[in-house]
Amino acid sequence: MGSYGMLARRALLTENPVMVQIQELIRGVKDCVSLAQGVVYWQPPKKALEKVQELVWEPSISRYGADEGLPELREALLRDENKLHKSSVMVTAGANQAFVNIVLTLCDAGDSVVMFAPYYFNSYMSFQMTGVTNILVGPGDPKTLHPDAEWLERTLRDTKPTPKLVTVVNPGNPSGTYIPQPLLQRISDICKNAGCWLVVDNTYEYFMYDGRKHVCVEDNHIVNIFSFSKAYGMMGWRVGYIAYPSEVEGLAAQLLKVQDNIPICASIISQHLALHSLEMGSNWVTEQVKDLIKNRELVLDALSPLGKDAVKGGEGAIYLWAKLPDGYHDDFEVVRWLARKHGVVLIPGCSSGCPGHVRISFGGLVEDQCRVATERLKRGFEQLVNEGMVP
Numbered sequence: 001m002g003s004y005g006m007l008a009r010r011a012l013l014t015e016n017p018v019m020v021q022i023q024e025l026i027r028g029v030k031d032c033v034s035l036a037q038g039v040v041y042w043q044p045p046k047k048a049l050e051k052v053q054e055l056v057w058e059p060s061i062s063r064y065g066a067d068e069g070l071p072e073l074r075e076a077l078l079r080d081e082n083k084l085h086k087s088s089v090m091v092t093a094g095a096n097q098a099f100v101n102i103v104l105t106l107c108d109a110g111d112s113v114v115m116f117a118p119y120y121f122n123s124y125m126s127f128q129m130t131g132v133t134n135i136l137v138g139p140g141d142p143k144t145l146h147p148d149a150e151w152l153e154r155t156l157r158d159t160k161p162t163p164k165l166v167t168v169v170n171p172g173n174p175s176g177t178y179i180p181q182p183l184l185q186r187i188s189d190i191c192k193n194a195g196c197w198l199v200v201d202n203t204y205e206y207f208m209y210d211g212r213k214h215v216c217v218e219d220n221h222i223v224n225i226f227s228f229s230k231a232y233g234m235m236g237w238r239v240g241y242i243a244y245p246s247e248v249e250g251l252a253a254q255l256l257k258v259q260d261n262i263p264i265c266a267s268i269i270s271q272h273l274a275l276h277s278l279e280m281g282s283n284w285v286t287e288q289v290k291d292l293i294k295n296r297e298l299v300l301d302a303l304s305p306l307g308k309d310a311v312k313g314g315e316g317a318i319y320l321w322a323k324l325p326d327g328y329h330d331d332f333e334v335v336r337w338l339a340r341k342h343g344v345v346l347i348p349g350c351s352s353g354c355p356g357h358v359r360i361s362f363g364g365l366v367e368d369q370c371r372v373a374t375e376r377l378k379r380g381f382e383q384l385v386n387e388g389m390v391p
Contacts, residue, residue, distance in 0.1 A: 010128070010129050010130070010131055011129060013128060013133070014125050014128040014129040015121065015124065015125050015128065015351070017121075017122075017125065018121055018347060018348070018351035019036070019037060019347075022034075022036045022037070022335075022345060022347065025335075025336060025339050025345060026339070026345055029339045029340055029343065029345075031343055032339055032343050032344065032345055033343060033344050033345070033365070033369065033372060033373040033376065034344075034345050034361075034364065034365075034373075035299070035344060035345065035346055035360050035361050035362065035364075035365075035370075035373050035374075035377065036345045036346055036347050036359075036361060037361060037364060038173060038230070038318060038319070038361050038363065038364075039230075039235050039361070039363060039364040040230050040233050040235075040288070040292075040318065040363045040364065041233075041363065041364055041365055041366050041369075042233040042288050043233045044232050044233050044234050044237070044273055044277050045232065045276070045277050045280045045284055047276070047280065048232075048273055048276035048277045048279070048280065049273070051272070051273075051276045052269055052272050052273045052276065055269060055272055056269070060268065061268050061269050061272070062268075063268070064264055064265055065265045065266075065268045065271070066265060067090075067256050067259045067260050067264060067265050068089070068090045068091065068252075068256065068259070068265075069089065069090060069091025069241065069265065069266060069271060070091065070268070070271045070272070070275065072275060073091060073271050073272075073274060073275045073278075074089045074091065074241075076275060076278050077089050077226075077241060077243075077278075082202075082205070082216045082224070082226070082243070083216070084216060084218050084224065084243050085218070086218055086220075086245060086246055086247065087218060087224070087243040087244060087245060087246060088243070088244055088245075088246045088252060089241050089242065089243055090241060090242045090244070090252075090255055090256075090259060091239065091240075091241045091265075091266045091271055091274075092239075092240045092241060092242060092259070092263070092266055093238040093239070093240070093262075093263045093266045093267065094227065094229060094238040094239065094240045095201060095203050095225050095226065095227035095229065095240035096122050096126070096240075097238075097240065097262065097263065098225045098226075098227075098240045098241065098242045099122070099123055099126050099167075099199070099201065099225060100126050100130070100258075100262070101242065101255060101258045101259060101262070102199055102223055102225070102242065102255075103126050103127060103130050103132065104130060104258045105251070105254045105255050105257075105258055106164060106165055106197055106223075107127075107130065107132050107164050107165065108131075108132075108164075109130070109131025109132065109133075110131065110132075110133070110134065111132050111134065111163070111164040112132075112134035112135075112136055112159060112161075112163040112164065113127055113132055113134070113135055113136065113163055113164055113165050113166070113167070114135075114136045114137075114138060114152065114155065114156075114163050114165070114166040114167070115135060115136070115137050115138070115166075115167055115168075115353075116137070116138045116139070116140055116147040116148070116168060117137050117138070117139060117140060117352065117353040117354050118140070118145070118172075118174050118175055118321065118349060118352035118353055118354045118357065118359075119137065119352050119353050120169050120172075120173045120174065120201065120352070121174075121351045121352055123167060123169075123201070124352075124353070132164075136155060136159070136163060137353055138151045138152055138155065139151060140175075140177075143312075144177065144312070145172070145175045145177040145312050145313060145321065146177065146179060146180075146183055147168060147179065147183070147187060149183065149186050149187055149190060152166065152187060152190055153190045156190060156191070156194035156196060157194065162194050162195055162196055163194075163196055164196060164197065165196055165197035165198065165199055166187065166191050166196060166197070166198050166199070167198075167199040167200075167201065168184075168187065168198075168199075168200055168201070169200075169201040169203065169204075170184060170200055170201070170202060170214075170316075171204045171205075171207060171208065171214070171315060171316025171317040172313065172316070172317060172319070173201075173203065173204065173317055173319060174319055174321060174347065174349070174352045174359035175312060175313040175317075175319060175321040175359075176313030176314045176315060176316055176317040176318070176319035176320055176321065177312065177313045177315055177316070177321075178208065178212055178214075178315040178316040181215040181217075184200070184215070184217055185217055188217045188219060188221075188222060191221055191222075192219060192221050195221075196221070197221055197222070197223060198217075198221060198222045198223070199222075199223045199224075199225065200216070200217065200222065200223070200224050200225065201225045202214070202216060202224055202225060202226050203225065203226065203227040203229070203230060203240075203317075204230060204316055204317035204318065205226065205231075206230075206231045206282060206285040206286060206289060207230065207231075207289055207292070207316050207317050207318055207363075208289075208315075208316045209293065209296070209314070209315060209316060210315070212315060212316065214316070218243075218245075219245065220245040220247055220248055221245075222245065223242060223243070223244045223245070224242070224243040224244075225240065225241075225242060225243075226240060226241050226242075226243065227239075227240040227241075228240065228274045228277065230318070230363070231285045232274070232277040232284075232285065233288075234270070234273065234274065234277070237267065237270040237273055237274075238266065238267060238270060239266055239267070239270045239271060239273070239274045242255065291367070292318065292362060292363055294367050294370075295362040295363070295365065295367060295370045296314055296320070296362050298362070298367075298370050298371055298374040299314075299320055299360050299362045299370075299374055299377075300314070300320065301374065301378065302360075302374035302375070302377040302378040302381065303320065303322050303360070303377075303378075303381065304378070305378065305381040305382045305384075305385045306322055306323065306324070306325065306381055306385065310322050310323040310324075311323075318361050318362055318363030318364075319359055319360065319361055319362070320359075320360045320362065321349075321357060321358075321359060321360075322357060322358050322360065323356060323357050324356050324357060324358065324384075325384065325385055328356060328384070329355050329356045330355070331348040331349050331350050331355055331356055331357060331358055332348040332350060333389070334348070334358070334384065334389065335347070335348045335358065337380075337384075337389045338377070338380045341380065341383075341389075341390070341391075342376045342377070342379055342380035342383075343376050344373050344376040344377045344380065346358045346359060346360055346377075347359040347360075347361070360377075
């Protein structure tokens with residue numbers, strides 16, 4: 001029974017979760033500081049936590065709720081968030097589950113889909129484990145990492161049958177690159193003209209820097225994904241949501257089939273926390289995000305030994321993206337060396353389709369902790385550039 005022959009090929013052919021590998025690496029290194037996982041250091045709003053404490057003994061908290069989410073939460077999301085006026089909402093157990101719901105609803109095994117490198121590793125894995133193995137990975141602009149719209153237009157025109165969907169993360173994970181509204185609209189128009197879906201992951205919508213403003217697009221071929229995890233510090237509470245076009249006949253019913261068969265509903269107490277967090281308003285989030293600007297500066301300084309042109313992103317989200325020196329194509333080996341030799345851990349770019357690169361997260365540590373981590377990282381990169389991976 002232990003034979004690989006008894007296991008599903010879908011699972012066997014799915015990439016190993018990079019974060020599980022990183023967690024194992026951290027456990028094996030004493031005093032290691034993480035700039036790897038995409039988390040924020042703050043907790044949900046204090047007032048919101050206090051309100052849900054009072055709900056623990058409420059009987060409805062321990063029962064199933066509506067598959068699509070608490071009515072009052074869904075109403076608040078439709079009324080207040082993102083100016084999506086032709087969309088309906090389904091609340092999910094985080095944005096990753098939202099993405100799986102969408103793939104199971106829209107794609108069949110063997111369909112082709114489009115992503116852009118560097119791509120979000122969990123989305124890639126979601127395609128693999130649901131049997132969508134024809135994953136077409138498009139290039140990003142070498143200077144900006146923006147998705148190549150010309151490549152997309154050619155690919156959707158020339159690939160038969162037409163790919164089922166295109167997906168982007170905006171602002172990006174793993175790059176922290178923001179897709180400007182005109183380019184996002186062009187990508188949307190290309191998808192609409194080709195007759196395929198566009199799935200936009202807006203998990204980091206509130207994480208914008210240097211005066212940039214996040215914008216959503218809406219149409220009958222667009223599905224948007226959102227998350228409470230990062231903005232409101234609710235990683236462990238697992239609440240996200242799908243905003244899908246209300247006018248597409250049958251879409252809601254098929255999404256509900258998938259939802260009912262996986263979580264039934266997102267955790268009820270978590271949904272109440274999301275609702276009470278929303279009551280604090282987006283200003284609460286943007287105040288937290290302001291504190292990350294110094295962290296971003298510290299990481300940029302730590303990456304300076306790699307050279308100015310090596311570093312991209314950081315326009316939004318909580319990430320910077322860096323190219324390793326020539327000759328270091330095996331980025332996972334560099335990540336292991338940095339952890340063991342210098343006590344700081346990153347995400348290897350190979351997990352996002354770009355060997356020879358690394359992702360650095362600046363959201364998970366308060367400034368003093370981040371300073372310690374970036375001092376180690378800078379020493380590591382200085383040694384890498386000047387001496388190599390010295391044992």
